[in-house]
Amino acid sequence: MPEFQAPVGTRDVLPPESARWERLVALFADRVGRAGYGLVISPMFEDVGVFERVGESTDVVRKEMYELEDKGGRRLALRPEGTASIVRAWIQHRSTLPFKAWYVAPNFRYERPQAGRYRQHHQLGIEALGTDDPDLDVEVVALASSLYRDIGLSRVRLLLNSLGDGTCRPGYLELLRSYLEEGQEQLCDEHKAGALDNPLRVLDCKRPACVRATADAPRMVDHLCDECAAHFARVQAGLGTLGIGFDIEPRLVRGLDYYTRTTFEFQAPALEAAQNGIGGGGRYDGLAEALGGPPTPGIGFGIGVERLLLACDAESVFPAPEFLVDVFVVDTTGGEVAVRVTHALREAGVRSDRSFGDRSMKSQFKVADRSGADLAVVVGPDERARGVAKVQSLRGGGEEEVELEHLAAHVKRRLRP
Numbered sequence: 001m002p003e004f005q006a007p008v009g010t011r012d013v014l015p016p017e018s019a020r021w022e023r024l025v026a027l028f029a030d031r032v033g034r035a036g037y038g039l040v041i042s043p044m045f046e047d048v049g050v051f052e053r054v055g056e057s058t059d060v061v062r063k064e065m066y067e068l069e070d071k072g073g074r075r076l077a078l079r080p081e082g083t084a085s086i087v088r089a090w091i092q093h094r095s096t097l098p099f100k101a102w103y104v105a106p107n108f109r110y111e112r113p114q115a116g117r118y119r120q121h122h123q124l125g126i127e128a129l130g131t132d133d134p135d136l137d138v139e140v141v142a143l144a145s146s147l148y149r150d151i152g153l154s155r156v157r158l159l160l161n162s163l164g165d166g167t168c169r170p171g172y173l174e175l176l177r178s179y180l181e182e183g184q185e186q187l188c189d190e191h192k193a194g195a196l197d198n199p200l201r202v203l204d205c206k207r208p209a210c211v212r213a214t215a216d217a218p219r220m221v222d223h224l225c226d227e228c229a230a231h232f233a234r235v236q237a238g239l240g241t242l243g244i245g246f247d248i249e250p251r252l253v254r255g256l257d258y259y260t261r262t263t264f265e266f267q268a269p270a271l272e273a274a275q276n277g278i279g280g281g282g283r284y285d286g287l288a289e290a291l292g293g294p295p296t297p298g299i300g301f302g303i304g305v306e307r308l309l310l311a312c313d314a315e316s317v318f319p320a321p322e323f324l325v326d327v328f329v330v331d332t333t334g335g336e337v338a339v340r341v342t343h344a345l346r347e348a349g350v351r352s353d354r355s356f357g358d359r360s361m362k363s364q365f366k367v368a369d370r371s372g373a374d375l376a377v378v379v380g381p382d383e384r385a386r387g388v389a390k391v392q393s394l395r396g397g398g399e400e401e402v403e404l405e406h407l408a409a410h411v412k413r414r415l416r417p
């Protein structure tokens with residue numbers, strides 16, 4: 001075993017697997033770029049207060065955050081989630097509203113490693129600040145939904161809920177509290193004690209006891225004020241217009257105070273139920289204020305890359321490419337031709353490689369086979385003298401002689417007739 005290994009709960013992503021990541025990020029950037037979202041790169045660590053402010057009552061912040069003190073005595077935390085950093089950045093720079101951002105970044109959680117969850121995992125996400133128009137909720141949900149389609153997932157379920165706002169939620173929480181108080185003994189061990197402090201967490205609890213005990217609990221969607229009800233209706237109508245199916249899930253809560261109104265989650269039924277969430281988000285109209293900024297509504301989502309790729313594996317879609325090059329140049333005349341030819345092929349847009357170190361024809365062909373290339377371009381002394389190359393299939397099939405100046409065009413035709 002080597003002396004150093006990636007720390008527990010982390011992993012290396014190597015080629016060719018990493019090529020899926022490249023493609024995923026490129027598809028995502030293209031997809032959200034077309035809707036006016038721009039890349040935001042924010043620090044991987046923040047003042048610990050940024051995250052404490054937004055999630056005091058959550059496990060993510062209470063138990064799972066990587067905190068550190070730097071040599072200057074600052075209390076910092078590695079980002080456990082994406083939204084707070086982006087909102088902090090907006091407050092600091094006050095970019096024009098609406099502010100539409102996308103990001104791809106590692107998140108850090110000190111938790112027991114499980115399938116698709118790592119101590120360093122990666123998220124793709126967007127945040128849109130500056131309007132509480134429900135049409136923006138529709139846009140955000142639709143962008144996530146489109147990404148799943150882009151990568152070929154066909155079995156994705158969208159769950160939708162509204163958490164109300166400062167007008168209607170306090171009354172609802174009272175109802176829920178008294179309901180839970182009555183059945184407190186039936187709750188799971190964790191929630192028997194703490195249920196009344198944060199009753200929404202009980203709805204979120206996946207343990208059978210809590211699920212049973214809250215089956216008939218009052219639902220936020222039945223107690224929305226007029227404004228929230230209208231907002232929620234407009235979101236549903238918009239999704240309907242776009243042909244995006246959804247199920248209302250009254251148990252879908254995000255346990256943070258700043259979450260308001262629309263909340264949603266995408267699930268991949270192809271994955272095990274406890275770990276089938278492949279993305280989610282919601283509206284957080286109170287977050288900017290909680291972080292010391294002006295009242296600024298916002299909404300966003302995050303998609304965990306590792307979990308998403310597990311869902312792709314489960315549906316056998318969006319595979320890692322097996323090989324990284326299409327053409328392999330074999331030069332037995334010392335390598336000078338290979339220098340020129342691979343360069344010319346790459347300039348022409350052809351994925352091509354060669355071997356190094358002046359090896360024999362036989363050993364160069366071995367490397368060519370391993371590379372997975374479709375075609376070999378072969379130059380020996382005779383070809384070199386005449387300014388030509390032999391182009392031959394590495395998967396059986398014929399060989400042709402081609403003048404070097406026409407080589408790139410010929411190869412491109414053979415690869416993609």
Ligand SMILES: [Zn+2]
Pocket residue numbers: 187188189190191202205206207210
């Ligand atoms: Zn529970």
Ligand SMILES: [Zn+2]
Pocket residue numbers: 164165166167168169224225226227228229
């Ligand atoms: Zn309301």
